[in-house]
Amino acid sequence: AQSVTQLDSQVPVFEEAPVELRCNYSSSVSVYLFWYVQYPNQGLQLLLKYLSGSTLVESINGFEAEFNKSQTSFHLRKPSVHISDTAEYFCAVMGMNTGFQKLVFGTGTRLLVSP
């Protein structure tokens, strides 16, 4: 079984400031890791994923996340946020070799970017 913990329910930051959204997970099997973003009244959009290889993965809009196996973490970072980054961010894991692809999500972190 897997579980995901996002300790920060809300993170307020000023525009152009750096931000880190924390994600820790627990699993009895190896996992794939994902970050999804949800804008108001919309579904979820994949931001980035870690399947294998380099532990640092990047998105096209400047976000990056680093897989740390020893700390079972997959924190999301951006060096300079924009107003348009205001959204809910969900960290998720998927157990490998389980026969089906089930995402287990955290409770989400609301990123609030103000001018």
Next chain:
Amino acid sequence: ETGVTQSPTHLIKTRGQQVTLRCSSQSGHNTVSWYQQALGQGPQFIFQYYREEENGRGNFPPRFSGLQFPNYSSELNVNALELDDSALYLCASSLLGKGYEQYFGPGTRLTVT
């Protein structure tokens, strides 16, 4: 390439009633998953269908059931609605074994009164 679509957008039902939600998968995808997202929570996995068969289920009672059709569209049926069933229901399509990312639709907001 057409994305994942869901209908209806919003729905209001009364406790005890039955509801059917619909999902049209992204072109080329053979797997559909359904998630329930209660207010202020992360999505919870309900079940997954692959080639018209349920191949995985989360911790939801049997009154939650589904179908996947040959064209890979899907339905989620909920019987004997309870107040706690009020949530955003998300459908996600994927290609089993390829890439592992799931593509989500905009969701159906169900309110049970």
